[in-house]
Amino acid sequence: VQLQASGGGLVQAGGSLRLSCATSRRTSSNNAMAWFRQAPGKEREFVAAISWSGGRMNYVDSVKGRFTISRDNAKNMVYLQMNSLKPEDTAVYYCAVGLGGYSGSQPREYRYWGQGTQVTVSS
Numbered sequence: 001v002q003l004q005a006s007g008g009g010l011v012q013a014g015g016s017l018r019l020s021c022a023t024s025r026r027t028s029s030n031n032a033m034a035w036f037r038q039a040p041g042k043e044r045e046f047v048a049a050i051s052w053s054g055g056r057m058n059y060v061d062s063v064k065g066r067f068t069i070s071r072d073n074a075k076n077m078v079y080l081q082m083n084s085l086k087p088e089d090t091a092v093y094y095c096a097v098g099l100g101g102y103s104g105s106q107p108r109e110y111r112y113w114g115q116g117t118q119v120t121v122s123s
Helices: none
Strands: 003-006 009-012 017-023 033-038 045-050 057-059 067-072 077-082 091-098 110-113 117-122
Touching: 003 091, 017 033, 017 091, 017 117, 033 067, 033 077, 045 067, 045 077, 045 091, 057 067
Parallel strands: 009 117
Antiparallel strands: 003 017, 017 077, 033 045, 033 091, 045 057, 067 077, 091 110, 091 117
């Protein structure tokens, strides 16, 4: 199983970051992908999901209009473009592989998890 998240870093409020998740065809083929995040002392939170075809996306309300999830199946990559970042977006961000062609917002719907990348937004 290959899931490698990257692209995190330190950014000022209002700034942007683009997270990437490298996977393999064997790992991601025919499966939805998602991003979750976990802030210190908090539970893991769903951020965004995208179906295998890329035609269906879902976002947590707090990131709608600011974050965009996308995927490139030819490259076995999933991305999370994060704009207008806020201090409350600070967390470790994880990519995950779903159990089917479309998965929802619950961690139990995902079978594989990456190691996470830290995003820190300063005020």
